[in-house]
Amino acid sequence: MNPSLPEPAATAATGPVVRIAGVDKTFGTETGGVHALEAIDLTIGQGEFVSLIGPSGCGKSTLLRLIGDLTSPTAGSIEVNGKPARRARLDRDYGMVFQAPVLMEWRTIAKNIELPLEIMGFDRAERARRSSELLRLVELEGFEGRHPWQLSGGMQQRVAIARALAFDPKLLLMDEPFGALDEMTRERMNLELMRIWTRLRTTVVFVTHSIPEAVFLSTRVVVMSPRPGRIAKIVDIDLPQPRDVETREQERYFELVTEVREALRRREGGGRPADDEGEAGIADAERIRAEGLA
Amino acid sequence: MTALAIARERSASWLPPVVVFFGVLLLWEVLFLLLDVKAFLIPRPSVIGTALVDQWATLQRGLIYTGTEAVLGLLAGVSLGTLAGLATSRWATVRDTLVPLGTAMSTIPIIAFAPITINWFGFESQLPRITIVALMTFFPIMVNTIRGLAQVDPAALELMSSYAASDAQVLRKVRIPNAMPYWFTALRIAVTLSVIGAVVGEFFGGPLYSLGIYVTNQTGSFRYPNAWAAIVIACILGIGLYLIAVLIERLAMPWRRGEVTSGE
Numbered sequence: 013m014n015p016s017l018p019e020p021a022a023t024a025a026t027g028p029v030v031r032i033a034g035v036d037k038t039f040g041t042e043t044g045g046v047h048a049l050e051a052i053d054l055t056i057g058q059g060e061f062v063s064l065i066g067p068s069g070c071g072k073s074t075l076l077r078l079i080g081d082l083t084s085p086t087a088g089s090i091e092v093n094g095k096p097a098r099r100a101r102l103d104r105d106y107g108m109v110f111q112a113p114v115l116m117e118w119r120t121i122a123k124n125i126e127l128p129l130e131i132m133g134f135d136r137a138e139r140a141r142r143s144s145e146l147l148r149l150v151e152l153e154g155f156e157g158r159h160p161w162q163l164s165g166g167m168q169q170r171v172a173i174a175r176a177l178a179f180d181p182k183l184l185l186m187d188e189p190f191g192a193l194d195e196m197t198r199e200r201m202n203l204e205l206m207r208i209w210t211r212l213r214t215t216v217v218f219v220t221h222s223i224p225e226a227v228f229l230s231t232r233v234v235v236m237s238p239r240p241g242r243i244a245k246i247v248d249i250d251l252p253q254p255r256d257v258e259t260r261e262q263e264r265y266f267e268l269v270t271e272v273r274e275a276l277r278r279r280e281g282g283g284r285p286a287d288d289e290g291e292a293g294i295a296d297a298e299r300i301r302a303e304g305l306a
Numbered sequence: 307m308t309a310l311a312i313a314r315e316r317s318a319s320w321l322p323p324v325v326v327f328f329g330v331l332l333l334w335e336v337l338f339l340l341l342d343v344k345a346f347l348i349p350r351p352s353v354i355g356t357a358l359v360d361q362w363a364t365l366q367r368g369l370i371y372t373g374t375e376a377v378l379g380l381l382a383g384v385s386l387g388t389l390a391g392l393a394t395s396r397w398a399t400v401r402d403t404l405v406p407l408g409t410a411m412s413t414i415p416i417i418a419f420a421p422i423t424i425n426w427f428g429f430e431s432q433l434p435r436i437t438i439v440a441l442m443t444f445f446p447i448m449v450n451t452i453r454g455l456a457q458v459d460p461a462a463l464e465l466m467s468s469y470a471a472s473d474a475q476v477l478r479k480v481r482i483p484n485a486m487p488y489w490f491t492a493l494r495i496a497v498t499l500s501v502i503g504a505v506v507g508e509f510f511g512g513p514l515y516s517l518g519i520y521v522t523n524q525t526g527s528f529r530y531p532n533a534w535a536a537i538v539i540a541c542i543l544g545i546g547l548y549l550i551a552v553l554i555e556r557l558a559m560p561w562r563r564g565e566v567t568s569g570e
Contacts, residue, residue, distance in 0.1 A: 082464050101470055108468040114461045118483045118561045127479065131469045159561045 027094050029183055029215040030056040030079055035088030037074055037241075047240035048074045052088070054234065054243065061209060061216045063226035063233045065272065071241025072219045073187055079217060080108055080185050093182060104132060106183040107176030111191045113168035115160040115175075122147065122156035125175045132179055146174040149208060166197040170204065177212070184216045190225065202228055203257065210254040223276070227251075227268045228260060235275040245275040349531045354538060357531035364515050365539050372517040373543050375432050376504040379439020380547075384496055387444040388489070391451025395481075396473070401452055408449040416441045417503060420510045435507040442503045443496035450492035454485025487562075490555040497551045501544040517543075 037049040049071040056062050064072040077083045078090055081101040092100035100106065107128075115124045125143040126134075134142070147153050150170040160168055169189055176184060190198045202225055209216060209229075220226050226233045230249050237244040249268055251259055259265055331351045338350045345353060358365065394400045416438060423434035458480055466476045508518025517536050524533040556562075 080468055082467060101468065104470055106468070108465065110461050110465070112459075112461055114459065114465050116462070116480070116483065118486075118559070128469045131466070131471045131475050131479070 028055045028057050028091075029060075029093060030054070030217065031089075031091040031094075032075075032079070033089050035075075035078065035085045035090060037071065037078065037083070038086045049078075049085075050240035050242055052241075052243060056215060056217065059213045059215055061218065061229055061231045063218045063220055063230040064236060065220055065223065065226045065233055066236030066241070066244075066276065067238055068221070069241070070236040070238040072236050074241065075236075076185055076187050076217055076219050079183075080106060104128075104179060105181060106185050107179070107181040109169075109172050109176045109184070109186040109189045111188040113160070113165075113172040115168055115171060117160050119159075120156065121152065121158050121160070121163070121171055124160065124171055125178050127175060128179050134179075142178055143174075146178055149177070149211075150174045150204070164197075165193055166201055169193065169201065173205070173208070177208075177214070182215065184214050186216060186218045188219050188221065191221070198222075198225065205229065206255045223269055223272050224260070227265060227272060228255060233268075233272050235272060244278070247272050247275065346528065346530045349534055353531045354534045357529075357535040358538060361532050361535055364520065365517075365536060367515040368517040368520050368536060369539050369543060371432070371513065371515065372435075372501075372504050372508065372540070375435040375507070376439055376500040376543065376547065378432070379436040379503060380443055380496060380500040382436065383440035383443030383500075384447050384493065386440065387447030387492075387496075388451050390444070390448045391455065391485075395452045395455040401456060405449055405452055408445045408452075412445040412449065417506050420507045423507075424511045429511045434511070435504045438507040439500045439503040442499045446492045446495050446499070447489070450488040451485055454488030455481045457488075458484050486559055490551070490559070493551050493555070494548065497547045498544060501540060501547065505540050 032052050032054040035052040038045040038047050066072050078085055081097040090097040093105050122143045125146055126139040129139045147156055152170055190201045227249055233247045234243055235245040335351050394404055420438055423437050427433035462480050505518045508516045509522055512519045517540050520536045521533045
């Protein structure tokens, strides 16, 4: 398939949302290049929730930014909705949520949510309709006239999510969106995000360094290893949908947390080959269970 | 927070400086009377007050004349500085050249050019002072405009990039609002400079009633209280313009109001 040719609409609708093939990314520096990503192949289907997890320097954020065309690959190809990533960005195919909420302090909450709609030329009535609908979705009705500084960190991040969803993108890219929040707020935001995702079923690519978060949210967890950034293992998360508070208490949840943890650990110690059939350590599972209940 | 509480808080913020101001005036009056300090050194407030009333007709003309120079110079300097900032901020190389250059220009005592500007426009004209004030205010405004347009959160630019926003949209929706606090900081500096520029510029020439000439003439003929009265008028001009600038700032950036008192 030639990526420079436009795809027929039918293929775009049924094909994968993200297709990454043979991607390499090197950041050039004075003293030589930093090899951020090497030989990345990954395909993400419609309605999937895929988390990228790994230690710092594994290139998980870079990979997300490549999908969003906020940076370009050194080699390989990235397609979003069957077109080159750049075309997809120009077509406004994805919404982005960063670690910081990045709200405009001079805009009210409603106007912040409407920012992408203004840029994309939606009329005033449609903007108002969507922003009030989204405020309801993220449970922030009554805050539309407030300014960002009047909201807590968790609330601000909910505004950022609402803003990313405002124009109905087919894909949501989230770069450690809850990384700056305290543990309790983070767990609440995870539930919140699951509630929204269960309703909308937007395809999500989610960068995190939290194992429980990745397991709880995802349909698949992509475990990455550093120097150079590679995909070490992909763990299918077969927990039942919809996910809720009880999901975190299931036996299977702890097994999967352990599996992801094992995959991460195996990769840290100098790049030994991953043992894909590796059993979760009983002791480890016990410890996690104790942590989870504490 | 109730309206009463807000009113109390507001009065609480302006009350101490006002009390201190009048306290200092009173202390000045009493101490200078007791110590018998001569008027040619520093006159007492009551003496200056009397001179203010006696010379009001002249001082009023001076206030309008010098005030016009300050305001017109300010308008020219601020609008040209803003335009220069807007026009050049798009190109990083131009920006990186102009910011250090502009900062260096800000440190030049432009007031030293006052006699030369009189050569250009003549003694009759207000243009020498207007030019001086415009030059003095141009650089801080330009530098801060460029800074405010450039120093944007990189994540905000990535966000705009993810929306495939045009450069004009980024300018209008991110860069200009971001530059406003920088610009208003520069405006406050420019307002203060404008009165200094107008009054000191008049030291080198101007009509007899202009504040700068009036101060030099009255000092030269030993009428010190009159000179002090003119200085008071110049102070009032400066403070008045400053308050107008602060008022415009509050109206232009309503989202900043009350950021200190988020009592909920």
